[in-house]
Amino acid sequence: MRRLTLIRHGLTDWNASGRFQGHSDVPLNELGRKQARSLARHVSGLEPDAEIHASPLSRAVETAQIAFPGRELKLDDRLRELDFGVFEGKTIEENGLSAEWAPWVADAYAKRAPGGESYSELRTRAAAWLADVIASDTEHAVAVTHSGTIQMLLAEVLGIEHPKWRKRLYLRHTSISRLMFRGDEVLIERVNDTRHLTREGSDPFLD
Structure with missing residues (x-):
């Protein structure tokens, strides 16, 4: 693999209300679909042999289907968001009332969310997906x-x-981050690129 493009899904109602989603399957809202359509126009020149991978959660699948119509999607559980466990569906303020919240936030990288997972576990499964893709043709x-x-x-x-x-x-919704691989070197081409939203009048600060 020489190039890796990472795209965040479009906005959902839970995003808009500040609720933790994680593994909860929340669909895009209308602004999220508008963002995905703007993304589609921006990536319309993608080479036909590029592989399109996606998290199986509907907000990611729908974003991919709108952005890359007619393309085969390779769904992979390892691309899911962090499992926030008991904190899902709640805002920061609501979770702050739980005695379990502060200890988890203090060390969320190593400590599992109650009923969920840690960021280090997310990193491990995401890295396993990455290794498979790098090893592919x-x-x-x-x-x-x-x-x-x-x-x-x-x-x-x-x-x-x-x-x-x-x-x-x-990372804003439908933002594009891209890396280039040259031997053992990794070059950052862009991170959190949302120019497609600005051009289309979809304010990226609404996410």
């Missing part, structure tokens, strides 16, 4: 997935071990 792999998954994939590729890395990289 494809020149360009595209993954439509989730913010936490993209954060962990970027950390893995760039060799970043800092557990607070995810808090330092915000």
Whole structure:
């Protein structure tokens, strides 16, 4: 593989209301579909032999179907978002009332969310997917997935071990991040690119 493109899914109602989604299967809302249509126009020139991978959660699948109509999607559970366990469906304020919230937030990289998983576990499964793709014959792999998954994939590729890395990289809905591989070198071409939203009048700050 020479190129890896990582795309976050479009907006959902739970995103808009600040609710943790994780493994909960929440569909795109109308703005999310508009974002995906804007993305489709931006990526319309994608080479026909590029592989399109996606998380099986509907917000990622629908984004991929709109952005890459008629293309085969390779769905992979390893591209799912973090499983937030008991915190899913709730806002930060609501979760803050739980005695389990503060201890988890203090060390979410190593500590599992109650009934869920840790960011280190997410990184391990995302890295396993990445290793399989790198070992394949494809020149360009595209993954439509989730913010936490993209954060962990970027950390893995760039060799970043800092557990607070995810808090330092915000990824907007339908943002594009792209890496190029040259031998043992990894080059960052772009991260969190949302120019397609600005051009189409879909304000990226609404996510």
